Amino acid sequence: MLAKELSIENHIEWCIDAPYELMLDKLSSANIGLSTMIDEHFGISVVEYMAAGLLTLSHASAGPLMDIAVPVNGSETGFHAHTLDEYVDTAYRLIMMPTQSTLRIRQMARERAVSYTHLRAHETKAKLLWRGRRGKKKRGGGGG
Secondary structure (H helix, E strand, O other): OHHHHOOOHHHOOOOOOOOHHHHHHHHHHOOEEEEOOOOOOOOHHHHHHHHOOOEEEEEOOHHHHHHHOOOEOOEOOOEEEOOHHHHHHHHHHHHHOOHHHHHHHHHHHHHHHHHOHHHHHHHHHHHHHHHHHHOOOOEOOOEO
16 A cells, blocks of 8 residues: 555545544544545535634646635635645645634635635534634644
């Protein structure tokens, strides 16, 4: 397995076919939502990350770049990368970002996600995820 070859297996948790409640729990306790799919048309996972208040890092193409994680009133709602180096640099920047900065981005991303007309059905889910996020205390984007 690649995780073992890279010696990161102790830093990864696989949740395959996770029940809905476990998925909500993981989304409400995560810091960064990562999507590497190239030319993803709609990007529902990116929208779910945003609705959960995660700092979203997605591939700089298609829906996530053009329609989903776009600035709103000059405020970032998500971040994009093309290359591995860009992903690493951006993830590091997000992890090191001050809490006040991440909170503003998280709030704007959540508002952007629930404002999608065709995603009104996800508003309840977003509220549940956000409720879980508000109860968590974290430093910056990813510090414990």
